[in-house]
Amino acid sequence: MKNEKSGVDALQQSVLIHEEVKVVVVSCFEINLMGLNAILLAKKAGERARGFGVISGELRLLSLELQGEMQRLGLLTQELLAMATARLQAERRLARLTDAAAFSDHVAQMLNPAMEKTRSRMVSFNGGAHFAECLEDAYRTCTFGLVLARSARIESAYSGDLRAVLAELSEEFAQKITAVLPRLDALSRITKKLV
Secondary structure, three states: OHHHHHHHHHHHHHHHHHHHHHHHHHHHHHHHHHHHHHHHHHHHHOHHHHHHHHHHHHHHHHHHHHHHHHHHHHHHHHHHHHHHHHHHHHHHHHHHHHHHHOOOHHHHHHHHHHHHHHHHOOOOOOOHHHHHHHHHHHHHHHHHHHHHHHHHHHHHOOOHHHHHHHHHHHHHHHHHHHHHHHHHHHHHHHHHOOO
16 A cells, blocks of 8 residues: 555656646746847847846846756656656556455465566656756756846946836846746755655
8 A cells, every 4th residue: 555655646746846847937938038028128228238138148048048957857757757657557456466366375376476577667766866956957047047137137227228127127037036946946845755
């Protein structure tokens, strides 16, 4: 019964990971669009907002990098889902074989090879280290993004007539990136259970 529960847990965790990754990918898409909008506004502001435009371009690249890291997590999650499904099937088969073996010693001897073969298929998921690497990369990317957002705020002060608009935009960058961090924390908690 304990083994069956672990297969179900792995399936539930893979669904939770998938949901958290989806939310972060949506944030990446929004940061990318904000960066494009910021570049256009910086061009409109002219030479004085050139620094803001460069930083906005860096934020767009950062969003693509973070999206790539989330796609790696998504692929690992698909592997987890496949392994969890196979484990659950093996656990259920083993439960049926165990029930059948309980009828007599003769039946148990006949089913023993099949039971051993089924046990050998119940491998544990060993991708926890890969999840941790992806999450560390994502944390570094977000931390760098916060530094860029603060730099954008400073650059906005030198942006002439659009200074207030660009300052607001830099604040939105910081908020959007900051909102990703709790999602990464949630992913970290979920994936730690996999190790």
